[in-house]
Amino acid sequence: MKKTGLILGLMSVLLLFGVSVKADIVSYWSGYTQSVKSKVVNNFMPPKTKEALSVTVSLNINQDGSVSSYKIIESSGNAAFDTAATKAVEASIPFEPFPSEIIDNHYNMLLKLESVK
Numbered sequence: 001m002k003k004t005g006l007i008l009g010l011m012s013v014l015l016l017f018g019v020s021v022k023a024d025i026v027s028y029w030s031g032y033t034q035s036v037k038s039k040v041v042n043n044f045m046p047p048k049t050k051e052a053l054s055v056t057v058s059l060n061i062n063q064d065g066s067v068s069s070y071k072i073i074e075s076s077g078n079a080a081f082d083t084a085a086t087k088a089v090e091a092s093i094p095f096e097p098f099p100s101e102i103i104d105n106h107y108n109m110l111l112k113l114e115s116v117k
Helices: 002-043 079-092
Strands: 054-062 067-074 106-114
Touching: 002 079, 002 106, 054 079, 067 079, 067 106, 079 106
Parallel strands: none
Antiparallel strands: 054 067, 054 106
16 A cells, blocks of 8 residues: 555656646747747838738747748738848847757747738
């Protein structure tokens, strides 16, 4: 009976630790994603428009903050707006390296940029 209680106690500790580690990694990615988005948004200078526009860009970011590729995956339908999004990404590269707690070699991120009315 004592062995069963000990095993269940250890399993509970491991489960709690596993959840905590996972939550921390999500927090690191969330913070990293926000820093990338902020940098691109600060460099985004879209043309003035009366219509609401948005463009979605896919970024493949390497662990050191360099970008191996990026492309528009959902166009706004406005070439000047899409070009402004591309220029904002280019002006933002490189990004900060991944936090040391993240061991992934790359990160694929979708970034949606929208017009401000």
